[in-house]
Amino acid sequence: LFSAVEMAPRDPILGLNEQFNADTNPKKVNLGVGVYYDDNGKLPLLECVRAAEKQMMEAPKARGYLPIDGIAAYDAAVQGLVFGADSEPVKGKRVATVQALGGTGGLKIGADFLKRISPSAKVLISDPSWENHRALFTNAGFTVETYAYYDAARRGINFDGMLTALNQAAEGTIVVLHACCHNPTGYDLTPAQWDQVVAATKAKKLVPFLDMAYQGFGSGIAEDGAVIGKFVASGQDFFVSTSFSKSFSLYGERVGALSVLCASAEEASRVLSQLKIVIRTNYSNPPTHGGQVVATVLNTPALRAQWEEELAGMRQRIKQMRVALVEKLKAAGVKQDMSFIAQQVGMFSYSGLSKDQMVRLRSEFGVYGVDSGRICVAALNSKNIDYVCESIAKVVG
Numbered sequence: 001l002f003s004a005v006e007m008a009p010r011d012p013i014l015g016l017n018e019q020f021n022a023d024t025n026p027k028k029v030n031l032g033v034g035v036y037y038d039d040n041g042k043l044p045l046l047e048c049v050r051a052a053e054k055q056m057m058e059a060p061k062a063r064g065y066l067p068i069d070g071i072a073a074y075d076a077a078v079q080g081l082v083f084g085a086d087s088e089p090v091k092g093k094r095v096a097t098v099q100a101l102g103g104t105g106g107l108k109i110g111a112d113f114l115k116r117i118s119p120s121a122k123v124l125i126s127d128p129s130w131e132n133h134r135a136l137f138t139n140a141g142f143t144v145e146t147y148a149y150y151d152a153a154r155r156g157i158n159f160d161g162m163l164t165a166l167n168q169a170a171e172g173t174i175v176v177l178h179a180c181c182h183n184p185t186g187y188d189l190t191p192a193q194w195d196q197v198v199a200a201t202k203a204k205k206l207v208p209f210l211d212m213a214y215q216g217f218g219s220g221i222a223e224d225g226a227v228i229g230k231f232v233a234s235g236q237d238f239f240v241s242t243s244f245s246k247s248f249s250l251y252g253e254r255v256g257a258l259s260v261l262c263a264s265a266e267e268a269s270r271v272l273s274q275l276k277i278v279i280r281t282n283y284s285n286p287p288t289h290g291g292q293v294v295a296t297v298l299n300t301p302a303l304r305a306q307w308e309e310e311l312a313g314m315r316q317r318i319k320q321m322r323v324a325l326v327e328k329l330k331a332a333g334v335k336q337d338m339s340f341i342a343q344q345v346g347m348f349s350y351s352g353l354s355k356d357q358m359v360r361l362r363s364e365f366g367v368y369g370v371d372s373g374r375i376c377v378a379a380l381n382s383k384n385i386d387y388v389c390e391s392i393a394k395v396v397g
């Protein structure tokens with residue numbers, strides 16, 4: 001049965017972790033996978049999460065099956081965060097939201113549902129994008145192509161190219177957009193550019209699918225979510241996947257969601273019924289713990305305030321690391337202007353380093369980044385940044 005099964009390639013990013021773990025260099029630094037570490041290089045357990053878990057431990061509950069679409073209070077909290085609790089779509093019950101297994105799970109439920117209703121649609125992802133976007137939509141049965149995004153020469157976005165691609169796309173094309181903190185480049189659209197993207201997807205009758213994996217890591221929870229309001233105001237139907245992996249530091253709990261904005265409450269209830277079929281035929285219903293933690297935090301004012309503070313702390317620390325990286329690269333002797341790193345947002349930086357340079361960083365210095373030149377700024381800290389900068393200075397020469 002299995003004699004002809006081929007060895008599948010490793011995930012290019014998660015595979016780096018295995019290589020990193022096997023590296024015996026005592027100075028090694030993992031800037032590969034997108035995970036936030038604190039200044040001591042530790043994965044944080046947020047205080048708000050600890051408090052919510054304590055509360056849950058003090059009144060332990062039996063673990064029955066959750067509803068297929070998850071914890072109602074969780075789904076409501078997600079809607080509040082994404083659309084605003086008092087927003088017209090939420091008040092008008094035009095949003096179908098389901099709890100999902102991380103942001104990835106939200107994307108997959110959306111992709112499977114879209115395949116049922118638009119089987120011949122194409123999917124456009126940014127060039128470049130999170131590699132799993134391509135794999136996930138391809139596995140859902142779609143042909144995946146790209147729209148122009150990164151402009152290496154200008155260190156920014158090829159916005160004309162992006163708009164051209166959207167304007168040339170066939171009606172019904174699914175367009176995956178990074179709501180904020182673009183992975184891997186760190187370059188986000190300006191509000192004015194978003195206005196043009198919203199107008200283009202509306203004019204060409206495209207299907208926007210916003211991936212919101214980093215809400216709160218760019219400028220703030222509301223600021224990073226502002227793009228949702230623009231799509232709502234345009235009167236389009238669209239999809240939003242949410243991930244709490246990074247913003248709650250709950251990677252392993254798999255907490256995320258999918259929200260679908262529909263034209264009416266009646267339409268939303270039909271869409272929800274179909275999302276539930278996708279879920280039921282995949283894993284039946286979501287797990288309890290992570291969703292309960294996030295719902296408790298988001299729905300308890302004091303814990304929510306604490307979360308916002310902790311999230312702001314993570315955001316600010318990343319920004320400090322960006323500024324320090326620019327200064328220390330210069331001090332280490334890097335001649336080229338690296339100030340673009342401080343203009344990028346979110347957890348990642350497209351450093352502009354070549355594949356050869358990234359390979360040398362890994363093999364000679366134990367500094368692990370992705371071959372594309374992407375480094376995770378959120379894994380830098382006051383103890384490893386000097387070594388990282390000296391190493392980069394040596395490979396860029």
Ligand code: PLP
Pocket residue numbers: 034101102103104105130178183211213243244245251255256
């Ligand atoms: N989308 C993007 C752009 C990401 O970078 C990630 C990162 O993990 C995800 C989705 C998936 O999130 P999760 O780990 O919650 O599945």
Ligand code: TYF
Pocket residue numbers: 011013014032033034035130132183
């Ligand atoms: O891009 C990253 O590093 C994160 C983590 O298949 C990740 O989004 C990477 C690859 C993957 C799943 C998560």
